[in-house]
Amino acid sequence: MQTQLKPRESPTHEPRDPHASVCLDSVSRAYVDRRGRAVPALADVSLRAARGSVLAVVGPSGCGKTTLLELICGLQRPDGGTIACEPAVLMPQRDLLLPWLNALENAVLALRIAGAPRAQARARGAALFAELGLGGFEQARPHELSGGMRQRVAFVRTLLSGKPVLCLDEPFGALDAITRLEMQGWLTNALAREPRTVVLVTHDVEEAIVLADRVAVLSPRPGRVAAELTVDLPRLPPSMAGPRSPTDPTVVALREQAMRTLAESRVA
Amino acid sequence: MRRGMANVAPPLLLALVFLGVWEIYVDIKGVDPLLLPAPHAMFAEIWDNAGLLWSNFAITAKEVVFGLSLALVGGFAMAVAIHLWTPMRRAVYPHTVGSQAIPIAVIAAPLCFWWGFGIFPKLVVIALICFFPVVVTTVDGLAAVDPDQRKLLRTLDASRWQAFRFGELPAALPAALSGARIALAVGVIGAFIAETSTPSTGPYAGLGREITSDLTALQTPRAYAATAVLFVFAIVCFYALTIAERKLSPWSSQRRGEIH
Numbered sequence: 405m406q407t408q409l410k411p412r413e414s415p416t417h418e419p420r421d422p423h424a425s426v427c428l429d430s431v432s433r434a435y436v437d438r439r440g441r442a443v444p445a446l447a448d449v450s451l452r453a454a455r456g457s458v459l460a461v462v463g464p465s466g467c468g469k470t471t472l473l474e475l476i477c478g479l480q481r482p483d484g485g486t487i488a489c490e491p492a493v494l495m496p497q498r499d500l501l502l503p504w505l506n507a508l509e510n511a512v513l514a515l516r517i518a519g520a521p522r523a524q525a526r527a528r529g530a531a532l533f534a535e536l537g538l539g540g541f542e543q544a545r546p547h548e549l550s551g552g553m554r555q556r557v558a559f560v561r562t563l564l565s566g567k568p569v570l571c572l573d574e575p576f577g578a579l580d581a582i583t584r585l586e587m588q589g590w591l592t593n594a595l596a597r598e599p600r601t602v603v604l605v606t607h608d609v610e611e612a613i614v615l616a617d618r619v620a621v622l623s624p625r626p627g628r629v630a631a632e633l634t635v636d637l638p639r640l641p642p643s644m645a646g647p648r649s650p651t652d653p654t655v656v657a658l659r660e661q662a663m664r665t666l667a668e669s670r671v672a
Numbered sequence: 673m674r675r676g677m678a679n680v681a682p683p684l685l686l687a688l689v690f691l692g693v694w695e696i697y698v699d700i701k702g703v704d705p706l707l708l709p710a711p712h713a714m715f716a717e718i719w720d721n722a723g724l725l726w727s728n729f730a731i732t733a734k735e736v737v738f739g740l741s742l743a744l745v746g747g748f749a750m751a752v753a754i755h756l757w758t759p760m761r762r763a764v765y766p767h768t769v770g771s772q773a774i775p776i777a778v779i780a781a782p783l784c785f786w787w788g789f790g791i792f793p794k795l796v797v798i799a800l801i802c803f804f805p806v807v808v809t810t811v812d813g814l815a816a817v818d819p820d821q822r823k824l825l826r827t828l829d830a831s832r833w834q835a836f837r838f839g840e841l842p843a844a845l846p847a848a849l850s851g852a853r854i855a856l857a858v859g860v861i862g863a864f865i866a867e868t869s870t871p872s873t874g875p876y877a878g879l880g881r882e883i884t885s886d887l888t889a890l891q892t893p894r895a896y897a898a899t900a901v902l903f904v905f906a907i908v909c910f911y912a913l914t915i916a917e918r919k920l921s922p923w924s925s926q927r928r929g930e931i932h
Contacts, residue, residue, distance in 0.1 A: 477827050494827040496820055503923040504842040513838065514828045545923065565828055 431485035444626035460612035463622030492569035623669035739798025747806030813847025
């Protein structure tokens with residue numbers, strides 16, 4: 405799969421740490437605002453994501469989470485530090501399904517871009533749709549789909565890019581609480597079937613802990629890593645895959661710890 | 673069927689009221705029919721000269737359809753070139769605006785010198801008059817593509833061409849089609865200008881020619897009859913284009929449907 409990926413102008417190359425898909429070392433990035441002043445978005449951020457793991461990044465809004473993902477995907481370059489990542493694909497906050505394509509055509513967009521014939525792309529997409537419980541929605545136009553369904557189609561589109569690293573930018577941020585729970589279950593299940601390294605950005609601490617293997621807590625702007633938590637709970641076998649129970653004592657303890665870190669970093 | 677009636681009845685009713693007021697005004701004031709003929713005289717002319725009007729209409733309709741097609745193809749191609757290539761935008765865009773200020777009479781002579789008295793110079797005139805709205809709306813449509821959508825296509829490794837093909841082109845289509853409808857509205861008067869500013873051979877020279885020769889021959893009611901034909905023709909073309917839009921970009925009309 406990796407061989408057919410085109411090199412990009414991004415600084416992504418094979419990580420030095422052989423077990424990590426994503427390596428960030430003292431990365432900093434600043435914006436220039438309208439008055440021409442430099443506004444630091446990220447300062448001295450170092451992160452690792454092991455191959456096949458889920459790294460969640462939580463932090464207050466405006467702490468540079470989206471910038472972080474765009475750096476990993478090579479859509480921006482860092483001002484300082486080094487980034488070494490396997491090819492990564494971004495799933496933006498808004499689903500951005502193209503309204504002139506139906507659900508299946510949207511999902512297989514990356515295959516079409518890679519030059520796959522239409523019929524072959526559709527066949528692969530349809531197989532994944534069936535596997536991930538989207539069967540029957542292939543012909544639906546984006547505006548006919550619910551918010552949750554649109555996110556699922558957007559996720560399948562991201563998966564089908566064939567890249568080993570998925571950068572999910574608040575994938576469930578715009579969904580209602582019930583749909584969000586359902587989507588967390590669906591995502592865990594999809595990742596059990598199609599394992600990838602995932603960098604998940606969210607502002608929901610609980611979501612981060614029930615879904616991720618490691619959680620990086622970012623401080624307010626400029627974003628720094630205020631704490632890194634390891635969620636030390638065994639992964640369930642794929643057949644029973646699902647998010648962790650939010651009432652599990654370990655989850656509760658980690659949640660407390662993350663919240664405390666967030667509060668402290670805000671004061672500091 | 674009922675929906676069809678609901679669409680057709682209001683404009684028809686308005687036309688009847690307008691014609692009624694016009695008729696009464698001419699009747700009461702005793703207006704000279706050379707200045708303003710009564711509607712009944714206009715309809716009588718349509719009835720009496722149906723063959724003549726039809727033959728001229730066929731010429732004008734052909735000019736409008738082909739001239740507009742030329743404008744759509746040319747305008748769209750120019751918009752794409754302007755969008756994809758910045759030097760083109762800088763060099764050409766101001767001149768497209770300037771071109772709209774050129775009185776056709778000024779360039780009619782060289783057009784006929786190059787292409788004769790046939791239909792082609794007329795198509796060029798119509799296209800010159802019509803292409804501008806197509807260029808402006810298409811350029812704006814191409815530029816207005818959601819920047820996040822561009823980012824998405826980039827993260828999926830789309831090349832410049834693929835980003836254009838999968839993203840910008842379909843996104844700009846509704847805007848381009850709006851431009852086409854504006855172009856059509858000026859296209860019919862464009863045909864009039866084309867016919868009256870370039871000479872023709874053959875027995876029929878189109879409704880525009882018919883109108884000017886009727887006016888100089890003091891056949892005012894017949895000129896009004898020909899004008900009525902142009903009026904209805906423009907409306908029919910407009911709705912034909914609306915139907916084409918629904919077929920070409922169903923997503924935009926569907927979305928509009930949701931809003932109403």
